[in-house]
Amino acid sequence: MLSRPLFRFVRDDRRINFMRGRHMGLIVSAVLSIASVILFFQPGLKLGLDFRGGIIVEAQTPGPADFGKLRAALDHAGIHPDAVQAFGSPRDVRISINAPEGADREAQTQKLVDGVKNAISAAEPGTQVLRADAVGASVSSELFRDGLLALGFSLAMILVYIWVRFEREFAISAVVTLILDLTKTIGFLAITRFEFDLVMVAALLTILGYSTNDKVVVYDRIRENLRKYRTMPLRDLLDLSINETLNRTLGTSMTVFLAALPLALFGGSTLTGFATVMLFGIVVGTSSSIFIAAPLLLLMGEKRLRKETDAG
């Protein structure tokens, strides 16, 4: 059974005319991205604790959780949580409080978390604290800034690298495609209401890395074909290059998808959101490699690219 591959995504000699649908692809992508940007402002992202500041205490009560009793106990301790909710099993309780306002809010935040823990252990003896996080307002704004910096610098590095290794048109098309990918992912975050925290920034950057990787492979083939077929119109050449790399594009996306799938299914509360966003990003990144990155290239520099390679 090892002598032959058992299946392929597309037959090797299949030539799909992707360029014919390029306007459609770009329009659909632009519309989705614009919709995502609107979603980003309204309703906006659900900021996680890292970026919002505040307190989350997750606890497991010995029996089914009595929310009324817990709320009363917290109220008695002078703590007014923004949410007391169930998650996971009926014994699991999550209490979240937004960052307090005022001058000594940092100290208040830290005091509150101990207050919450003491109040619920007193109300339900035997309660186990699963997680207790308290992030001060100054830290959260710094984390947010660092996260955005990481995103910005990554995009800039990718732009420079592709510019140096390929040409300007490639670099600009790649970065525009990546921005389209990123906005859609952010729209996805806004719709699914996954919490946007540091781990999500990591997810976005990973999607960015993989999506770039995908584009680089297609561009690499385009560059090679530009040298090989000097008279072929750019449009046909792009189609040829996409088709030649199609099995690889789909194959790699498949393996990354398969690797991330178990994380989304059984990764636990921390990783499920991360992995789901990754899965979405892989699908978006793969389709943009096929439908967006190369058409943009056609749009940008039909004349220039041909001339450059002719001269070189």
Place this chain on the structure above:
Amino acid sequence: MMYYSRLRLLGVAGICLIGVLLCLPNFLRSPAPSLPWRQIHLGLDLRGGSYLLLQLDLKSLEHDRLQSLQDQARQTLLDHSLGYRDFVRDDATASLSFAPRSVAERDAALKAMQSLPPVVPNEFTTSEKDGRIVLTLQHEAMLARAREAVAQSIEIVRRRIDATGAIDPSIAREGDDRIVVELPGVSDPERIKSLLGTTARLTFRLLAPNPSVASPGSTMLEDESMHTQVAVQDHVDVDGTDLTNAGAVIDQQSGGWAVTFQLNSAGATAFANVTRANVGKRFAIVLDNKVIEAPNIISPITAGNGQITGGFDARSASDLALLLRAGALPAPLSVVEQRTIGPSLGAASIRAGIISLLTGLLLVIVFMVLFYGRFGLYADIALFANLILMVGILSLFQATLTLPGMAGMLLTLGMAVDANILINERIREEVKRGRGPLQALQAGFDRATGTIIDSNATAFLAHVMLFVFGTGPVRNFALTITIGIVTTLFTTLLLSRLLVVRWYALARPKELPV
């Protein structure tokens, strides 16, 4: 290149073997201490524990320095017999200012101020404005002080935490003015938080002549034993830095808890001098700007030891003794971020991580065999080697493995086969173009290499950025992937190629299984 020299063969095999050896210690529960074993540390999210981010109070550091600078300035003016009026300390602008007694003395006063010794270079500027002499602390210099203070604080924090019996704590600087404390296995950090939140600066000072009103050179402080305010002189007679030992004891007379202390010889001399000169007056014991007690000096204390009784219970007495032994923090620390993971959640996370990792690995392995047959199998072997090398390098660095780190590993494995896919697709194309097996292999490997390097370089750059700007879990994720990209290049460009080449040399097939 379709020929592997013996040296290269041994090299590749050797690196894989080293990888296996580096992985081994992770399977031992407690490796022999005599061997240089290095293990991956489990992050707090996997083993349970507490993470605290402490912030040094820069304002208080400035305030203390302004106060001591004011004392020095006054003393210097006095030494030079220069007069002054209206000496003002302004914390908001971090400056001191005073008016010289007369215009004639202005230059001399300015000169005297310029001669004050700075603690760090360019600590303050001296200038003249509207007939007043102004000393202003420089922000850069204060940051330098903060870095020094953080370094001192780390030592003190470590001593305090060690005294609580916490196992394997990690205490590290972050940025200019922060300290990260990680406490594995501590699921209730309340006591440690309160220990770290106490500056524990102990001073002995005389009460002001009239203890019920603040006068120049004294400040109203809260008296904890009497629940009133008393005026205590700003001048510190004996400082807690002269303490050599402290302990919690039961007071023989009252039967309550007390804290005894022992001073070094400088402290003992100072203590003896003050108590001798002020018999009958009240001497305040001040901890962090609160008066613990202010007893009357009945007779001179010359032995350099004493006892503090201030309504302690067993816990507070032993905590205070602990704090005094560990030393005072140069400035107050406050907790600005706290994350606690209970042990049961950590165990659940490990289980979830391992299940996901294994399932993902299995899916990728099966997919590769289905999609590429024999060469897929070789890619799987390379994948396995990749996992081993990744774990090996992480152990070598004694890196911390967190849940996001595990996700990074899994994603690396998904990505790692990309290089194999590129190579296999390339070989397949060459075969379709009618090349013979050997030429097709050769061309496939050579042409795919450039693409592989380009595509990995961009991912590498993105993750280096993530590592540089990321914090905590994100950094860990980026580190894992960055290491993963390096091991991926090795396993695909050298190892899986070696496997294919060896197979070809042994089987000499007429046709390639692509």
